[in-house]
Amino acid sequence: MTELATKAVVRDAAMGLSTARALHPSTVNSPVVAAGSLLNIEQLSVADVAGILATTTRLQAMNAAERARLLAGRTIALLFYESSTRTRTSFELAAKSLGAMTTLVSDKSSSIEKGETLKDTGLTLRALGAEAIILRHPASGAPELLARVTGLPILNAGDGMHQHPSQALLDLRTILLRLGKDPGTVDSKTLAGVTVAIVGDISHSRVARSNAQLLPRLGARVILCGPVELLPKTALGLDPHEGSPLEIARDFDSTLGQSDVVMMLRIQKERLAGVSLDLAGYVERYQLGVERLAAYAPKALVMHPGPIIRGLEITGEVADGAQAAIELQVAQGLAVRRAVLLRAFGVQV
Numbered sequence: 001m002t003e004l005a006t007k008a009v010v011r012d013a014a015m016g017l018s019t020a021r022a023l024h025p026s027t028v029n030s031p032v033v034a035a036g037s038l039l040n041i042e043q044l045s046v047a048d049v050a051g052i053l054a055t056t057t058r059l060q061a062m063n064a065a066e067r068a069r070l071l072a073g074r075t076i077a078l079l080f081y082e083s084s085t086r087t088r089t090s091f092e093l094a095a096k097s098l099g100a101m102t103t104l105v106s107d108k109s110s111s112i113e114k115g116e117t118l119k120d121t122g123l124t125l126r127a128l129g130a131e132a133i134i135l136r137h138p139a140s141g142a143p144e145l146l147a148r149v150t151g152l153p154i155l156n157a158g159d160g161m162h163q164h165p166s167q168a169l170l171d172l173r174t175i176l177l178r179l180g181k182d183p184g185t186v187d188s189k190t191l192a193g194v195t196v197a198i199v200g201d202i203s204h205s206r207v208a209r210s211n212a213q214l215l216p217r218l219g220a221r222v223i224l225c226g227p228v229e230l231l232p233k234t235a236l237g238l239d240p241h242e243g244s245p246l247e248i249a250r251d252f253d254s255t256l257g258q259s260d261v262v263m264m265l266r267i268q269k270e271r272l273a274g275v276s277l278d279l280a281g282y283v284e285r286y287q288l289g290v291e292r293l294a295a296y297a298p299k300a301l302v303m304h305p306g307p308i309i310r311g312l313e314i315t316g317e318v319a320d321g322a323q324a325a326i327e328l329q330v331a332q333g334l335a336v337r338r339a340v341l342l343r344a345f346g347v348q349v
């Protein structure tokens with residue numbers, strides 16, 4: 001055991017933590033990411049995704065008291081360096097519904113404001129007993145760093161423009177439910193024949209990236225649609241080429257005409273530095289309003305990860321309309337995140 005590791009064991013022992021915990025690979029700068037971490041969507045095989053969906057369905061069928069026993073006595077920290085409503089609340093409610101104790105640390109009201117590093121905040125949370133950390137951070141790759149310095153299972157709740165894996169899982173479950181498919185399983189053909197358009201600010205969207213990396217693996221055709229300022233050819237680092245599962249389109253109306261599912265995205269103003277965009281022109285070409293929807297995609301499922309900016313990428317009428325599944329997405333967030341949390345702790349149901 002290295003000197004640092006020995007110190008960590010001594011410290012953990014002094015704090016009354018169990019030997020198992022003291023010997024956790026949490027000793028410092030572990031090359032190993034703890035099993036149960038969810039850092040990106042690509043790490044999950046189709047079988048892993050099917051397993052998470054099956055767990056979600058089983059958890060939905062349990063009563064509240066049964067669910068509350070699953071993580072009773074466990075401690076989960078939520079560490080948020082960016083604002084969040086849906087992701088934070090659903091992770092927190094999911095953890096509490098499984099019986100876990102949660103604590104929330106946000107950059108606005110903690111020592112992060114005084115300059116504490118991610119590493120030190122993570123080690124502090126671990127020293128206080130956190131057994132898993134849910135992290136949202138503006139820097140791509142921050143969850144992996146935290147996983148390596150703490151050795152704890154880390155759940156990526158959105159890192160910069162990189163990944164938002166649990167969002168892709170909840171979006172998938174919403175699609176399955178609304179297309180009348182079994183939401184408890186998938187394979188590589190489940191979405192064969194289904195065309196999904198992801199529309200708007202693709203280049204700054206971790207939601208777009210995670211979905212674009214998941215849905216084609218389940219058989220879906222994915223069209224990325226937006227203006228060149230928000231969707232350069234190299235969007236997502238996955239330049240569409242022959243054989244690529246991704247297509248790029250500029251014409252929203254014709255994209256809508258081919259789509260069964262339309263995912264609208266918010267313009268990520270906080271990440272637009274250096275991008276000049278004519279907003280009025282954008283609204284004219286890419287806003288999803290009732291007339292456009294009725295004309296080109298009267299049956300398509302309309303999704304949005306939120307927050308929606310009514311009157312910009314989507315009109316209020318469409319967001320509140322029968323084709324929209326925005327609230328269903330939020331509800332599936334709670335359901336899927338319970339399964340992801342159980343996976344983090346290696347608990348099977």
Ligand code: MLT
Pocket residue numbers: 158164167206207265266305306307
């Ligand atoms: C995100 O955190 O990426 C959101 O769910 C989407 C957005 O912020 O527009």
